[in-house]
Amino acid sequence: MPTNRQIRLLRRPQGALTPDIFEMSAGEVPAPGPGEVLCRVRYISLDASNRAWLDPRPTYKPPVAVGGVMEGITVSEVVESNVEGLEVGDLVESFSGWQDYAAHPGTMVRKIPAGAPAEHAISVLGITGLTAYFGLLDIGKIVPGERVLISAAAGAVGSIAGQIAKLKGCTVIGSAGTDEKCRWLTEELGFDGAINYKTADLGAALGQHFPKGIDVYFDNVGGPMLQQALLRMRMRGRVVCCGAISSYDGQGGAGMRGIPELLVVKRLRMEGFIVMDYFSRRAEAEAALMGWLADGSITNRVDIIDGLEHAPEALIGLLTGTNIGKRLVQL
Amino acid sequence: MPTNRQIRLLRRPQGALTPDIFEMSAGEVPAPGPGEVLCRVRYISLDASNRAWLDPRPTYKPPVAVGGVMEGITVSEVVESNVEGLEVGDLVESFSGWQDYAAHPGTMVRKIPAGAPAEHAISVLGITGLTAYFGLLDIGKIVPGERVLISAAAGAVGSIAGQIAKLKGCTVIGSAGTDEKCRWLTEELGFDGAINYKTADLGAALGQHFPKGIDVYFDNVGGPMLQQALLRMRMRGRVVCCGAISSYDGQGGAGMRGIPELLVVKRLRMEGFIVMDYFSRRAEAEAALMGWLADGSITNRVDIIDGLEHAPEALIGLLTGTNIGKRLVQL
Numbered sequence: 001m002p003t004n005r006q007i008r009l010l011r012r013p014q015g016a017l018t019p020d021i022f023e024m025s026a027g028e029v030p031a032p033g034p035g036e037v038l039c040r041v042r043y044i045s046l047d048a049s050n051r052a053w054l055d056p057r058p059t060y061k062p063p064v065a066v067g068g069v070m071e072g073i074t075v076s077e078v079v080e081s082n083v084e085g086l087e088v089g090d091l092v093e094s095f096s097g098w099q100d101y102a103a104h105p106g107t108m109v110r111k112i113p114a115g116a117p118a119e120h121a122i123s124v125l126g127i128t129g130l131t132a133y134f135g136l137l138d139i140g141k142i143v144p145g146e147r148v149l150i151s152a153a154a155g156a157v158g159s160i161a162g163q164i165a166k167l168k169g170c171t172v173i174g175s176a177g178t179d180e181k182c183r184w185l186t187e188e189l190g191f192d193g194a195i196n197y198k199t200a201d202l203g204a205a206l207g208q209h210f211p212k213g214i215d216v217y218f219d220n221v222g223g224p225m226l227q228q229a230l231l232r233m234r235m236r237g238r239v240v241c242c243g244a245i246s247s248y249d250g251q252g253g254a255g256m257r258g259i260p261e262l263l264v265v266k267r268l269r270m271e272g273f274i275v276m277d278y279f280s281r282r283a284e285a286e287a288a289l290m291g292w293l294a295d296g297s298i299t300n301r302v303d304i305i306d307g308l309e310h311a312p313e314a315l316i317g318l319l320t321g322t323n324i325g326k327r328l329v330q331l
Numbered sequence: 332m333p334t335n336r337q338i339r340l341l342r343r344p345q346g347a348l349t350p351d352i353f354e355m356s357a358g359e360v361p362a363p364g365p366g367e368v369l370c371r372v373r374y375i376s377l378d379a380s381n382r383a384w385l386d387p388r389p390t391y392k393p394p395v396a397v398g399g400v401m402e403g404i405t406v407s408e409v410v411e412s413n414v415e416g417l418e419v420g421d422l423v424e425s426f427s428g429w430q431d432y433a434a435h436p437g438t439m440v441r442k443i444p445a446g447a448p449a450e451h452a453i454s455v456l457g458i459t460g461l462t463a464y465f466g467l468l469d470i471g472k473i474v475p476g477e478r479v480l481i482s483a484a485a486g487a488v489g490s491i492a493g494q495i496a497k498l499k500g501c502t503v504i505g506s507a508g509t510d511e512k513c514r515w516l517t518e519e520l521g522f523d524g525a526i527n528y529k530t531a532d533l534g535a536a537l538g539q540h541f542p543k544g545i546d547v548y549f550d551n552v553g554g555p556m557l558q559q560a561l562l563r564m565r566m567r568g569r570v571v572c573c574g575a576i577s578s579y580d581g582q583g584g585a586g587m588r589g590i591p592e593l594l595v596v597k598r599l600r601m602e603g604f605i606v607m608d609y610f611s612r613r614a615e616a617e618a619a620l621m622g623w624l625a626d627g628s629i630t631n632r633v634d635i636i637d638g639l640e641h642a643p644e645a646l647i648g649l650l651t652g653t654n655i656g657k658r659l660v661q662l
């Protein structure tokens with residue numbers, strides 16, 4: 001019988017994440033009950049929101065339990081099945097977390113789309129691609145010709161969001177934390193411009209790239225970039241509140257100034273969303289994204305870290321921006 | 332020939348408004364040119380936004396010019412007319428400002444609705460009523476059964492907004508700055524509860540009145556009440572950003588915490604608006620409001636200050652909350 005390696009949360013982080021709050025242990029491989037499948041995890045999705053799940057206050061889900069297996073979205077292979085319609089060998093999306101094996105009711109896993117490689121299924125066709133798609137189109141309601149700012153643009157969500165905005169006829173500027181990322185955005189992904197937020201004067205850079213103001217800001221970071229973007233928003237602009245990576249990792253951050261005054265005067269809309277709210281419309285997004293992937297309109301870059309044991313440092317790196325594109329752990 | 336008393340802005344305010352930044356002078360009564368009417372001002376609307384117009388930075392309109400006549404919405408009587416369709420004796424809505432007389436092109440004035448007394452025309456059927464109507468219904472998108480918080484609820488906009496929310500089947504709690512105002516809200520206007528924000532612990536009071544959270548917050552004040560309301564918003568709640576009276580009068584205020592984190596996790600929408608954007612739909616709102624006035628469903632309280640010379644202190648008082656209902660200056 002194989003063992004089930006598991007990475008557990010030993011204690012809640014105090015401030016910035018450190019690897020010592022996690023511990024790897026060997027558990028038993030669970031036996032799937034009636035109506036369940038046994039999943040062998042192949043890829044773990046690392047997401048900035050994972051950090052927020054570690055804090056004691058609930059987010060859009062309860063916090064990860066201290067002592068429990070670290071949670072995460074996964075693509076797994078079915079290795080035993082008590083579920084009709086799910087066969088051994090099927091690849092499924094599951095919420096198995098940072099471990100080798102997990103048993104789930106058949107209703108809690110979802111076959112990945114036919115013809116989709118596992119790395120696409122857990123990135124551009126998974127949570128991150130759907131987040132980009134619905135955030136930009138449904139919350140941002142972009143219109144051709146509009147000027148769009150995307151933060152964390154070299155990340156999993158931002159890189160897809162920026163490419164969709166270009167496909168829809170917008171002018172797109174991305175922000176990222178290294179010159180290499182900025183070059184990737186403009187030279188490979190077709191962004192109209194990029195801002196290295198670590199070296200630029202944000203206000204001046206936004207003024208230069210958006211002389212007429214920002215119509216839609218797809219915000220993955222919060223903090224100073226959101227503050228500067230608010231000052232630069234155009235009349236009737238929209239801020240898609242997707243995430244706040246700048247504040248997840250223990251940095252409380254200053255309060256946001258100009259709220260609500262800027263919203264009133266410029267008739268701005270700021271709106272938050274969680275991609276799960278859109279799962280009923282998943283087929284629509286999947287069809288569009290698969291089409292764009294197939295005809296080469298969008299590039300999906302994955303950043304694969306090999307080995308479960310490296311998941312903690314891979315997540316820590318993600319929070320400081322060492323990834324380009326979607327970071328996955330491969331088991 | 333009568334003189335034209337005018338109140339001019341001598342200099343921009345530094346911090347809280349003081350009467351000495353205004354000066355009354357006597358000017359000439361203008362002669363209406365071709366296509367113009369001469370207006371004799373009867374009522375001046377005092378609004379919290381007047382304060383924001385005095386600061387050097389533009390709001391949704393250019394600032395009041397130093398040396399110029401203080402601006403304001405008015406109801407005037409036509410006393411000379413070179414415009415077909417506007418007769419001497421007609422009452423019109425105009426933007427004549429703090430003076431006895433002003434000449435305007437016929438296209439810049441609007442006859443008040445037939446059968447509407449002037450005091451209604453400049454309050455519940457004017458900017459403030461329209462603001463309440465469109466803010467609550469179009470931005471707030473209230474649904475029967477929802478729980479609604481209104482700040483500055485004993486003011487011109489808030490008192491109408493709260494009554495509309497009640498008519499639409501919502502539970503409505505208002506905040507105001509005196510016990511007398513709170514009693515007026517609950518005993519006369521039918522609010523389900525009221526919070527004296529000057530004496531209450533805001534967080535505790537909101538917790539008590541909204542055990543399940545706030546669905547829609549109609550925000551006229553910004554500042555600490557907005558901060559506490561954000562913490563108490565319910566999933567998919569909406570914040571109608573109508574004004575920020577707490578920050579208009581020279582108090583910068585602390586930054587707003589939890590932006591954008593609270594918006595993301597609770598899928599909140601915060602949206603600003605300016606009533607002028609809705610003028611194309613004015614007839615719809617007017618018809619509804621006139622109907623509710625006629626059948627007694629809503630009460631329109633006006634707070635009339637007599638004499639142009641009292642306008643400065645009346646505005647200062649409005650900013651500190653000495654009014655109940657819509658404050659007007661009668662000339």
